[in-house]
Amino acid sequence: MIEVQDLTKSYGSVTAVDHVSFTVNKGEILGFLGPNGAGKTTTMRILTGYMPATSGTARVAGFDVFRESMEVRRRIGYLPENPPLYPDMTVETYLDFVARIKNVPAERRPARIDDALRKTNLEDRRSELIKRLSRGYKQRVGIAQALVHDPDVIILDEPTVGLDPKQIIEVRNLIKGLAGNHTIILSTHILPEVSMTCDRVVIINKGKIAAVDTPQNLTSQLKGGQKIHIETEAPEKLLRDVLSQIPGASRVVIEPARAGSRQTVTVEAAQGNDIRSQVAAKIVEHGWPLYELHGVSLSLEDIFLELTTDDAAHAQSSS
């Protein structure tokens, strides 16, 4: 549905997007993950036809975003970083305006507006002025605006910014519900969002793609080693010696007790060694109470930090 080839955008001497290539299949949700200023917004703006690329090509539904911009724009719903709202309009007149400029035929307009209002849970606010709505509702009107013409492709730039936790869950469910019929690209710097909603993730940093994969693959691929989290009560020095002697254990970090005499211990082990049973056995052997023991898998957050800081360190050493 979306094919991006060697896309580059420079502003003078600054390269915001640097030879980015990726594809998105029909019905897929692609997450764009990266720190602020990584080039997420710029890439999205090129895809929507808001600005031209310096070089490279991007095609949406087979149409070139620059040369066949009108065809692309007809097929895209776009929520920019700041929802593009007219404060003096009511929710309904605003959606009607958007439907008109998106070429929705008159006879289909009322149904499309109702559908967008229903999907974004705005039915009871339809005749309210946009300027009187709270931040969360404004964001929803922004999303409704991107849906109103039933586009093939929906591009959402930070759709959950400014929402409260309950609304965030609603929006994520809404996005998941839209997949299948629509192809969706969303950008975020919130990591759990990606693992919860997206089929695939593009991690972008400093205009370059650092990784493209499913959230699951990224997590397992970069797992590297195993981490075990233990809560127990034992003399610190002895505990450290005992745990370090377990074959395969590479690092033991003991955090002193916060309340009472329980300690939190993290044991790291090399990949492929499951040392959980051995740890448990050792602790029980010494007669220490074992309150908790569980393996910690590397979260997307760790992967993200690893990828982006690695890259930064690399860039620094090379310059």
Place this chain on the structure above:
Amino acid sequence: MGSLYAIYRKEMGHYFVSPIAYIFIGLFLILTAFFFNVILSEVIKQSFQMEMQGMRFGAPSDFDVPAAVMRNFFGILSTLVLFFTPILTMSVYAEERKRGTMELLMTSPVSELEIVLGKYLASLSLFALMLLPTASYMIFMCLRSDPRPPWSMLAAGYAGVLLLGGSLLALGSFVSSLTENQLIAAVITFAASLFIWVLDIGRSTDSGGGAVLQYLSVIRHYEDFTRGVIDTSNLIYYASFIVLFVFLTVRSVDSMRWRRA
């Protein structure tokens, strides 16, 4: 065409849902009513003096009161237009850019020409609505005059104001498309309007350059209309002025894509 109408409707809605339209129309009405009153009483006073002088020298006066009032009134209108149009156009693009709604328009299947024309026609409509009530003063005066002046004189006057205003609105829209700051847009539009206004100071010079400057001045082409004359050369001047600035605005809106956002 549908998108052009949608943009036009949106702009008109913006004028009339917010207090903008009411404030503009109301203030314009108060000012024009005041000036009409002053002009009418002054012209009548003048005509009495002429009449008296005529009687003293035995020659009948042929002072045309309605024509004099119209000429003065349309003169005042043109000055008011100079002050009102920059405020009318300052937010046309500046506000849209500031709010981020330009991003919506430019990622929708709407051409730049449709955006620009929709907005321009809306500002022109509001301007025409501002002028409309002032016609009642003129119609009232004409109905009460004997002999009644021809309606074509009135029509020519209003055609002139519309063309003059339309030109300055086109200029103002162009300036508004260049900046995100409304105040800057208003000040530059006012200064630019004033400049092409006073180009006609070249009137006194008889050199070739003076004649060119005289031709370029917006107000110079207006005077014929106030006398009830519709001259094709004046129509062509205003039409070219409007087309030029609408075209420049389209180019400027298009160029927003290429600038750093």
